[in-house]
Amino acid sequence: MAQMMFKKQSGYIINIWGESMVYKALTIAGSDSGGGAGIQADVKTFHQLHVFGMSAITAVTAQNTLGVQGVYPLPVEAVEKQIDSIATDLPPDAIKTGMLFSEEIIECVAYKMKQHRWTRVVVDPVMIAKGGSPLLKQEAVEALQRHMLPLAYVLTPNIPEAEVLTNMQIDTLEHRKEAAKKLHDMGVRYVVMKGGHGEGNELVDLLYDGEQFYEWKSKRVHTKHTHGTGCTFAAAITAQLAKGKTIYEAVDVAKRFIQAAIEQTLQIGGGHGPTNHWAFHE
Ligand SMILES: Nc1ncnc2c1ncn2[C@@H]1O[C@H](COP(=O)(O)OP(=O)(O)O)[C@@H](O)[C@H]1O
Numbered sequence: 001m002a003q004m005m006f007k008k009q010s011g012y013i014i015n016i017w018g019e020s021m022v023y024k025a026l027t028i029a030g031s032d033s034g035g036g037a038g039i040q041a042d043v044k045t046f047h048q049l050h051v052f053g054m055s056a057i058t059a060v061t062a063q064n065t066l067g068v069q070g071v072y073p074l075p076v077e078a079v080e081k082q083i084d085s086i087a088t089d090l091p092p093d094a095i096k097t098g099m100l101f102s103e104e105i106i107e108c109v110a111y112k113m114k115q116h117r118w119t120r121v122v123v124d125p126v127m128i129a130k131g132g133s134p135l136l137k138q139e140a141v142e143a144l145q146r147h148m149l150p151l152a153y154v155l156t157p158n159i160p161e162a163e164v165l166t167n168m169q170i171d172t173l174e175h176r177k178e179a180a181k182k183l184h185d186m187g188v189r190y191v192v193m194k195g196g197h198g199e200g201n202e203l204v205d206l207l208y209d210g211e212q213f214y215e216w217k218s219k220r221v222h223t224k225h226t227h228g229t230g231c232t233f234a235a236a237i238t239a240q241l242a243k244g245k246t247i248y249e250a251v252d253v254a255k256r257f258i259q260a261a262i263e264q265t266l267q268i269g270g271g272h273g274p275t276n277h278w279a280f281h282e
């Protein structure tokens with residue numbers, strides 16, 4: 001079927017009968033007023049990959065390239081209502097979660113995922129912004145482990161997040177593999193461990209499918225403009241899953257998307273600037 005379709009110049013996909021095939025993805029995450037991470041990065045990434053982006057906001061952050069100046073969680077009822085509005089009218093083909101902030105929001109999101117029988121779920125276990133500001137309460141880590149990991153079709157931790165979730169120190173590639181196995185045992189279907197926080201000029205992102213490891217190696221771009229890399233990478237995986245791609249195909253595109261977005265930097269703002277969501281073309 002996929003070969004029989006072709007892409008319209010303007011974006012979405014039409015089939016041989018001229019019918020539009022609009023794939024939809026939902027992000028449940030925090031808003032970044034500066035536009036580089038969170039909901040804004042996710043929706044820009046979905047759009048660039050020709051997927052219709054929708055959002056349920058968990059918290060509003062006052063944030064720019066210099067850091068996070070404020071965090072304002074939304075009432076649980078507001079999160080619940082946004083998710084239900086989408087579920088009843090615009091069922092998503094894939095879902096991504098990002099900043100969930102509190103135990104109450106995590107419990108609500110997990111409940112809604114089960115209620116709506118959403119299975120193509122990418123969980124980005126956002127904990128701390130690059131500048132050091134907490135985006136998840138410390139006491140909510142256990143809720144993330146208990147409620148979100150078993151629902152995760154894909155989990156995309158960076159190395160420090162994997163350390164917290166597995167309660168182990170990760171120094172080597174072997175440690176990363178051991179941690180990925182632990183996360184798989186905690187209920188995750190596919191673990192994608194990002195390598196941005198590793199050492200050296202070569203980055204290694206790792207995929208574990210319960211049996212084998214797959215590695216994506218890339219050249220480290222020496223830049224301070226990496227705000228929102230994790231969100232963008234996980235959003236690209238989500239967009240590809242929404243189109244029915246396999247996890248291997250999805251990570252492949254996400255890797256090329258983030259590499260281009262970092263290399264073709266925008267250089268805006270006085271601090272750690274955002275990545276370029278226009279850079280990659282399918
Ligand atoms: N300086 C860089 N050059 C190239 N790729 C990078 C760089 N920093 C991060 N990445 C890539 O961006 C993605 C997000 O990585 P990471 O920084 O580990 O996550 P997070 O932003 O959640 O901390 C990964 O695919 C990683 O390999």
Ligand SMILES: Cc1ncc(COP(=O)(O)OP(=O)(O)O)c(N)n1
Pocket residue numbers: 029030031032037038039061063098099126128129130131135226227228229230231232
């Ligand atoms: C609202 C919001 N959500 C998530 C993040 C963290 O995004 P990430 O992609 O990990 O990028 P950095 O913060 O590490 O630059 C965020 N900052 N804000």
